[in-house]
Amino acid sequence: MTVPQRSLRRGGRRRAFDLRATALFFALLAILLVAGAYTARAALDAAERRPAWTAVLCLSGTAAAVLAVRRRRRGHLAQRTAHRAAAALREGTRTALDALETPPERAPAVVVPAQAGPGGRSAPLAEDTVVLAEPAVDYDLLDPDEFEQAVAALCERDGCTGVEVAGGAGDLGADVLAVAPDGRRVVVQCKRYCATNRVGSEDLQRFGGTCYTVHEADVALFVTTSDFTAPAVEYAAQCGIVCVDGEDLRAWSDGAAPPPWTAVTPAPPPARPSP
Structure with a gap:
């Protein structure tokens, strides 16, 4: 009795060319390009008609970007300040411990003339x-x-x-x-x-x-x-x-x-x- 052998799939085999998927990809890309061009044209028309609103929108976007950058920098600055404060606290504690362990110096004796009798x-x-x-x-x-x-x-x-x-x-x-x-x-x-x-x-x-x-x-x-x-x-x-x-x-x-x-x-x- 002959046992049928199962064919094994090779891992390095390339996928077959799919014409339908390729056509769909290029169609979506064309739609995106057309939509982007239309949006840019609409933005230019709006800027020509209402420049004040356009300036406000640009400034708002710029302010939002600046605030985001500042928040990020504040987070880094706060973290850096916390590290410095911790280092200063450790140094102050070490200095205080050294001062407590060091015996106090005795003041030198001072000789002054005695009162005359x-x-x-x-x-x-x-x-x-x-x-x-x-x-x-x-x-x-x-x-x-x-x-x-x-x-x-x-x-x-x-x-x-x-x-x-x-x-x-x-x-x-x-x-x-x-x-x-x-x-x-x-x-x-x-x-x-x-x-x-x-x-x-x-x-x-x-x-x-x-x-x-x-x-x-x-x-x-x-x-x-x-x-x-x-x-x-x-x-x-x-x-x-x-x-x-x-x-x-x-x-x-x-x-x-x-x-x-x-x-x-x-x-x-x-x-x-x-x-």
Whole structure:
């Protein structure tokens, strides 16, 4: 008995040419071309008849296209902004964690001159005393009134009492009056001069004529931001006036030198009459 064999279809075989389908395709293409041409002709006729409506339609279409593009860009911009915000948040969190893990730096200790006690000696500070450093004063930048106030503050800092700024018209050479810790009366003349303007003997003579006779000074101080001439220093030595130049003033202010009234030895008390 013979078994009939089924014919197998080859996969690579081409389809047979279909005349009906080809004709239908070209017919549809022709219809589309004719319809497109008719639509274009109608649009041109409408544009010639009503140009305003045509412009409105064109602008509306353009606006719709622009809005669509902007919406798409906004979506990309929002996504990009979200990514940047997330990255900034991660960086801020990392910085905060690093700051929490890093131990705080200790502030360096600041050494300041101690307050002077009786006799110009530095008084000891208690163990639990917190000493705050005062900013350094640039005396060259002060005006004359501020300079007198600064010198008075130095006297009060180093233990003087009854400190008074008496400078001004009619002060008769006494800008600062004070009482030293040992009870002596201190009279100060202040001259805020520039570095090139040195204090001459005339200034010292005017001060020497009133500090003892008028103000009854036990210690006479002449303080300046500049320097003294040689005749001025010689006259001050003869009259017992303590000259404090700019360098001495900075040393006194920084605590590197004792108060200037300690340079004058207190006069011994008068001897008691023998019985």
